[in-house]
Amino acid sequence: xxxxxxxxxxxxxxxxxxxxxxxxxxxxxxxxxxxxxxxxxxxxxxxxxxxxxxxxxxxxxxxxxxxxxxxxxxxxxxxxxxxxxxxxxxxxxxxxxxxxxxxxxxxxxxxxxxxxxxxxxxxxxxxxxxxxxxxxxxxxxxxxxxxxxxxxxxxxxxxxxxxxxxxxxxxxxxxxxxxxxxxxxxxxxxxxxxxxxxxxxxxxxxxxxxxxxxxxxxxxxxxxxxxxxxxxxxxxxxxxxxxxxxxxxxxxxxxxxxxxxxxxxxxxxxxxxxxxxxxxxxxxxxxxxxxxxxxxxxxxxxxxxxxxxxxxxxxxxxxxxxxxxxxxxxxxxxxxxxxxxxxxxxxxxxxxxxxxxxxxxxxxxxxxxxxxxxxxxxxxxxxxxxxxxxxxxxxx
Amino acid sequence: xxxxxxxxxxxxxxxxxxxxxxxxxxxxxxxxxxxxxxxxxxxxxxxxxxxxxxxxxxxxxxx
Numbered sequence: 001x002x003x004x005x006x007x008x009x010x011x012x013x014x015x016x017x018x019x020x021x022x023x024x025x026x027x028x029x030x031x032x033x034x035x036x037x038x039x040x041x042x043x044x045x046x047x048x049x050x051x052x053x054x055x056x057x058x059x060x061x062x063x064x065x066x067x068x069x070x071x072x073x074x075x076x077x078x079x080x081x082x083x084x085x086x087x088x089x090x091x092x093x094x095x096x097x098x099x100x101x102x103x104x105x106x107x108x109x110x111x112x113x114x115x116x117x118x119x120x121x122x123x124x125x126x127x128x129x130x131x132x133x134x135x136x137x138x139x140x141x142x143x144x145x146x147x148x149x150x151x152x153x154x155x156x157x158x159x160x161x162x163x164x165x166x167x168x169x170x171x172x173x174x175x176x177x178x179x180x181x182x183x184x185x186x187x188x189x190x191x192x193x194x195x196x197x198x199x200x201x202x203x204x205x206x207x208x209x210x211x212x213x214x215x216x217x218x219x220x221x222x223x224x225x226x227x228x229x230x231x232x233x234x235x236x237x238x239x240x241x242x243x244x245x246x247x248x249x250x251x252x253x254x255x256x257x258x259x260x261x262x263x264x265x266x267x268x269x270x271x272x273x274x275x276x277x278x279x280x281x282x283x284x285x286x287x288x289x290x291x292x293x294x295x296x297x298x299x300x301x302x303x304x305x306x307x308x309x310x311x312x313x314x315x316x317x318x319x320x321x322x323x324x325x326x327x328x329x330x331x332x333x334x335x336x337x338x339x340x341x342x343x344x345x346x347x348x349x350x351x352x353x354x355x356x357x358x359x360x361x362x363x364x365x366x367x368x369x370x371x372x373x374x375x376x377x378x379x380x381x382x383x384x385x386x387x388x389x390x391x392x393x394x395x396x
Numbered sequence: 397x398x399x400x401x402x403x404x405x406x407x408x409x410x411x412x413x414x415x416x417x418x419x420x421x422x423x424x425x426x427x428x429x430x431x432x433x434x435x436x437x438x439x440x441x442x443x444x445x446x447x448x449x450x451x452x453x454x455x456x457x458x459x
Contacts (some may be wrong), residue, residue: 058451058453095407098407098408099408099425102407102408102425102426102427103408103424103425103426105408105410105426106408106410106413106422106424106426107410107413107414107422108422268414331445333411333414333415333445333449334448334449338409338451339451340451341451341452341453342407342451342452344407344409344411344451344452345409346409348409348410348411349409349410349414352414
């Protein structure tokens, strides 16, 4: 039962295992835009078609990320909550902050990281092999691999992982009261504030140290805290969930798992197709209209909120044929699972490299890998801003 | 075919480098650099794919 204590996410934030809720297809077929209610109780236009999603996300002038309401948190001003959070900023502030970071995520830089990523992946596979089956893919592989990578990259002590994993999961959990999620977000900022102060006193060779050394004059402390908090949560939650649910999707399609295991040429397209098919950032990307405009023939007024469903857009026939089928051999790289427009995922090259390293390595190490529980019993965590699995018992 | 890139619009996502490595590169700040303005054959197809996958709209093609 829904109550004030345990909110039930609205339809557009729900999921049916791998799929968007069945109603999404209906919304996509009907002309115009559907109306939904956000968890803050505001009406919003729901954008479900691929071309409409690209139009809205691709135009930061007509559709703003700043000015969206934030959950009131005692002791924190909305400005403080937004500061440094790239997702809540528009150009030119967004451009200024993002450009300080993009150099860390070039394709070249990430390729140089690949040997270390492979080492981390192999170490976790070794530990699983030594302990023997069964294992739980989430705590044994999917969560620790990207966590250790982002910790090393950013300069966050890996020994703090239980703490920041717990906070991240709460922040993203839509069944928790908004006030609690806002409070936990500020706790995350306080934790990062301590790390930032340490970096300010003694900048290390990690990304926090780089930001302090090279851009200390361009960034306020609150901005630095906001940026680093976002990178930590975005750096582990998204990839961790893709690794877990992506592995399950492959295991449900054994012939496709075999392709990823046996043919290195399949790796890159398979990562894109898994991203498209699963679109784990699924809660709806919010924008607020800045002007009188039109989307899909629907009149939109200044101040109207639009919510873009990435999973619905990525299951549109306008993007690929037979969109509800997983097909790791196809070219699906124009998906919007990483978003679109100026807010397109900053860490996409890193996420792609982690997935391209982890999926084949896991399937090669354990060629007989299989879920250790019936599919009906799998614990999907759809009521989270990032879709995925709480746990995946596996055997081999 | 002539490829154009607006470096002020580019957000450094790197999609173009992954799609067409012979045609696009990134500078140290991740902003797009064109390696081959008029690609041919396979590189031309890859470049078209790159333009389609650019999230910022920084890339365009003059046929």
